[in-house]
Amino acid sequence: MVALDPATLINVLLIAISGTLVCIAVHFIPVGGAPAAMAQATGIGTGTVELAAGSGLVGLITASAMYAIPSVQSDPNVMALVLAAGAMGSMIMIASTMLSGSLIYAYGVGVPFASAQVKKDPITGARQDLYMSKGTQGQGLPTVCFVSGIIGAALGGIGGALIYYVLVGIYSTSTLIGGSAAAVAGVFTMGVFYVNSVVPSYGVGGTIEGFHDPKFRRVLPKDAVTSFVVSALCGILAILIAGGF
Amino acid sequence: MSDIKEIPPNTLMAFGIVGGLLGIYLTYILPLAGDAVGGPVKDLLTTIAPAAGALGGMCAIVWGAEAVRRVAKYGLGTGVPSIGQIAMGMGIVAAMFGLAIVKELTLAGPIVALVTASVIGLIIGWFAQNVIKMKIPVMIRCMTEIAAAGSLIIIGFSAAVAGTFEFSKLIPLVFDNGFMLAVFWVGAMALLHPFNAVLGPDEKQKRLLYLAFSTGAITMAVTGIAGIMTLGNAGIFTLLVGVVLWLIFYKKFWDEVYKDAAAVVGTGLIPKTEA
Numbered sequence: 001m002v003a004l005d006p007a008t009l010i011n012v013l014l015i016a017i018s019g020t021l022v023c024i025a026v027h028f029i030p031v032g033g034a035p036a037a038m039a040q041a042t043g044i045g046t047g048t049v050e051l052a053a054g055s056g057l058v059g060l061i062t063a064s065a066m067y068a069i070p071s072v073q074s075d076p077n078v079m080a081l082v083l084a085a086g087a088m089g090s091m092i093m094i095a096s097t098m099l100s101g102s103l104i105y106a107y108g109v110g111v112p113f114a115s116a117q118v119k120k121d122p123i124t125g126a127r128q129d130l131y132m133s134k135g136t137q138g139q140g141l142p143t144v145c146f147v148s149g150i151i152g153a154a155l156g157g158i159g160g161a162l163i164y165y166v167l168v169g170i171y172s173t174s175t176l177i178g179g180s181a182a183a184v185a186g187v188f189t190m191g192v193f194y195v196n197s198v199v200p201s202y203g204v205g206g207t208i209e210g211f212h213d214p215k216f217r218r219v220l221p222k223d224a225v226t227s228f229v230v231s232a233l234c235g236i237l238a239i240l241i242a243g244g245f
Numbered sequence: 246m247s248d249i250k251e252i253p254p255n256t257l258m259a260f261g262i263v264g265g266l267l268g269i270y271l272t273y274i275l276p277l278a279g280d281a282v283g284g285p286v287k288d289l290l291t292t293i294a295p296a297a298g299a300l301g302g303m304c305a306i307v308w309g310a311e312a313v314r315r316v317a318k319y320g321l322g323t324g325v326p327s328i329g330q331i332a333m334g335m336g337i338v339a340a341m342f343g344l345a346i347v348k349e350l351t352l353a354g355p356i357v358a359l360v361t362a363s364v365i366g367l368i369i370g371w372f373a374q375n376v377i378k379m380k381i382p383v384m385i386r387c388m389t390e391i392a393a394a395g396s397l398i399i400i401g402f403s404a405a406v407a408g409t410f411e412f413s414k415l416i417p418l419v420f421d422n423g424f425m426l427a428v429f430w431v432g433a434m435a436l437l438h439p440f441n442a443v444l445g446p447d448e449k450q451k452r453l454l455y456l457a458f459s460t461g462a463i464t465m466a467v468t469g470i471a472g473i474m475t476l477g478n479a480g481i482f483t484l485l486v487g488v489v490l491w492l493i494f495y496k497k498f499w500d501e502v503y504k505d506a507a508a509v510v511g512t513g514l515i516p517k518t519e520a
Contacts, residue, residue: 194334
């Protein structure tokens with residue numbers, strides 16, 4: 001049995017926090033689901049889980065690539081470097097998705113970008129309601145959604161990278177896992193990531209525009225509490241894997 | 246649709262748990278029995294053993310797909326795929342924990358994983374119902390069932406790839422080479438696809454079950470391909486059984502579609518010139 005020393009508790013807490021970060025990230029990403037795919041709602045035209053998991057997994061790849069560099073592992077700021085790499089990977093992934101989506105919405109579908117939730121874009125101050133087509137929930141990706149998406153991706157990337165960083169550190173000292181720490185930590189991170197991207201998507205209920213959406217304030221606290229509890233449980237399980245009874 | 250007799254959830258649950266565990270344990274026991282007998286019987290039993298794990302996974306897929314059907318009928322707001330992904334997320338966490346925690350007591354692994362998955366599913370289901378307030382009456386029960394099915398799917402197909410479910414042997418054969426990702430994703434697809442494909446006002450359980458069997462068989466075939474690289478002949482056997490089962494169950498699904506359809510008509514090719 002793994003002793004309940006402070007280091008173990010901190011690791012569980014870190015995993016719980018990173019799961020919560022992933023959960024919060026989902027709320028920032030402008031997801032429109034099927035309506036957005038028909039340019040009838042603001043956001044990217046796919047599901048919450050797909051976007052959050054997609055960007056998070058890219059973040060996981062960049063974070064693990066950073067961790068695998070020998071000079072990084074001996075660096076005193078290894079944790080910051082790994083987290084930054086994860087955030088960058090996620091941000092690049094979501095930015096390129098939103099950019100290519102925007103190109104299609106603007107030049108393929110031919111819709112002006114407008115948010116249905118706010119009258120003026122909080123960042124540019126541009127009027128939104130004038131450009132909204134009748135019977136739709138906005139369309140395309142206005143500036144505020146784009147910025148919100150980037151923030152979300154950064155949080156998700158940091159969350160994914162943090163779980164990976166904690167687990168790979170624990171598993172590399174385990175006699176059972178040892179040399180395969182990267183693979184086992186990666187798969188476990190993926191599992192925790194999926195759980196934490198689906199749970200908030202149930203709270204969000206399919207579509208959200210970003211931090212300016214009124215839904216954001218309404219659902220974030222209860223989703224975050226759920227994710228924190230579930231991730232803490234996953235963290236305990238993850239640490240027990242390394243030690244066994 | 247009350248005039249159609251459906252298979253009750255408890256029967257399917259029993260089918261999934263008993264079938265799943267039986268298949269998984271056969272993967273472990275058959276080679277041991279082969280060792281005891283020796284000779285050509287040993288080779289035969291070691292070759293067919295991994296396929297038993299995949300068949301166990303298939304039972305779990307059928308059970309899980311039906312549980313997805315019961316909960317997704319209420320409309321999740323995020324699409325059916327999300328529940329397949331959370332199932333595998335919970336399943337993989339529980340499966341890794343269950344198999345790793347038991348150490349020398351290998352045989353207890355799948356059961357510990359099943360119980361762990363049920364607990365995780367119960368907690369997430371409770372939170373979804375009472376904190377996120379999804380207002381789906383069957384949420385807690387179905388989330389528990391789906392998580393449990395997810396863990397059996399992961400263990401069953403991992404055992405089909407590695408020929409065992411000992412965690413120390415799974416690491417080099419399933420984790421290091423990345424086959425776990427194939428098991429994860431193909432398993433998730435097999436679980437979420439049946440209801441995602443047949444949902445609608447005229448959805449029927451029988452059609453879904455046949456489709457679940459056929460997606461399970463595809464998963465078996467894919468793990469067979471992975472098994473060729475890790476186990477050789479045993480993988481080929483798994484692949485062949487998977488393909489044969491897929492043909493059988495896809496034909497059955499096809500027949501159900503024809504039976505349930507009002508009419509099946511050919512539309513011909515799209516005309517070359519617009520009228």
